[in-house]
Amino acid sequence: MxxxxxxxxxxxxxxxxxxxxxxxxxxxxxxTRRCDSPLGTIAFDHGASHFTARGAAFRQLVSEWHTQGVVAPWPVAGRDAWVGTPGMxxxxxxxxxxxxxxxxxxxxxxxxxxxxxxxxxxxxxxxxxxxxxxxxxxxxxxxxxxxxxxxxxxxxxxxGSQPCWAGMFAFAEPLDIGPDMIRHIGPIGWAVRNSAKPGRTGPEAWVVQGSADWSAAHLEEDADRIATLLLDGLAHATGLTLPTPVVRMAHRWRYATPxxxxxxxxxxxxxxxxxxxxxxxxxxxxxxxxxxxxxxxxxxxxxxxxxxxxxxxxx
The missing domain is CATH 3.50.50.60 (FAD/NAD(P)-binding domain)
Incomplete structure (x- = not known):
């Protein structure tokens, strides 16, 4: 940017x-990470979940983007929150x-x-x-x-920069989770139902990002192990027994939050x-x-x- x-x-x-x-x-x-699956191509916004526009000049640019169809408001994350469409x-x-x-x-x-x-x-x-x-x-x-x-x-x-692990999960059926965003529970910094954002298509998809402290403590662990831990964190945060995801992976942002x-x-x-x-x-x-x-x-x-x-x- x-x-x-x-x-x-x-x-x-x-x-x-x-x-x-x-x-x-x-x-x-x-x-935005895209991957093929038995359910078709699935997209995950595994970096920033959204952005805000508060200064006059940036608001003007975002308004132009909105006219072009490359962004849309996303009130789930706040009154002035926006997401890229069809991906961040x-x-x-x-x-x-x-x-x-x-x-x-x-x-x-x-x-x-x-x-x-x-x-x-x-x-x-x-x-x-x-x-x-x-x-x-x-x-x-x-x-x-x-x-x-x-x-x-x-x-x-x-x-300095703090790291962040991001887990990406897709499911064959919608999960019985009310909110589309979950914040600050257990290892989770935030979790977002990516498939609920404006302009998205495809099956139920979640991005689960670890908190800064948790990600730092697990920085050098295997990505597959991280995916398991973050999926367990989502299950704990929602109180659900989650089905086996059709897509399950993790990405390490080594320099996530400066x-x-x-x-x-x-x-x-x-x-x-x-x-x-x-x-x-x-x-x-x-x-x-x-x-x-x-x-x-x-x-x-x-x-x-x-x-x-x-x-x-x-x-």
Missing amino acids: AGLSCADALREEGHEPALFDKARGPGGRMS NAPIKAMAERHPVTWNCPIAGVTHDGRHWWCRGQDRPFGPFDAVVIAVPVEQALPLISLHDFQMARLAMTV SGCFANALWNPALQIGMCGDWLAHGFVEQAWQSGRALAGEMLGLAQDDGAMGIARRG
């Missing part, structure tokens, strides 16, 4: 950003379509030749570029920035390198979007508004 938000703002001013992502496709925190990654896909994105392309490092920046891919370098934006989890950003701006790296080192920083983005105007992302902005979708816009505004010399928390500048 942050990287695409920054790219959108730069493109609006006539620039042509190139984006590189190690993932197979758009998603990040708003990922739908608005991210819509944003990515406006840019040249190279997927399946991890960047191992960035170098400056005195005039331009180059990004080192697995097979070849990409460039030359006038500026570099690093929009990845803080733990992955550190090795990219540390050789170029020690002060930025030192700030990033003060931010602690946040004091700035909305970091920028070195002398070197033309900066960082944005939800790790600077306490891990929420709207704040990640604001972080990208704030960094783009600094790169372009534009004033920021709509709740941006400020920029830490170097150089």
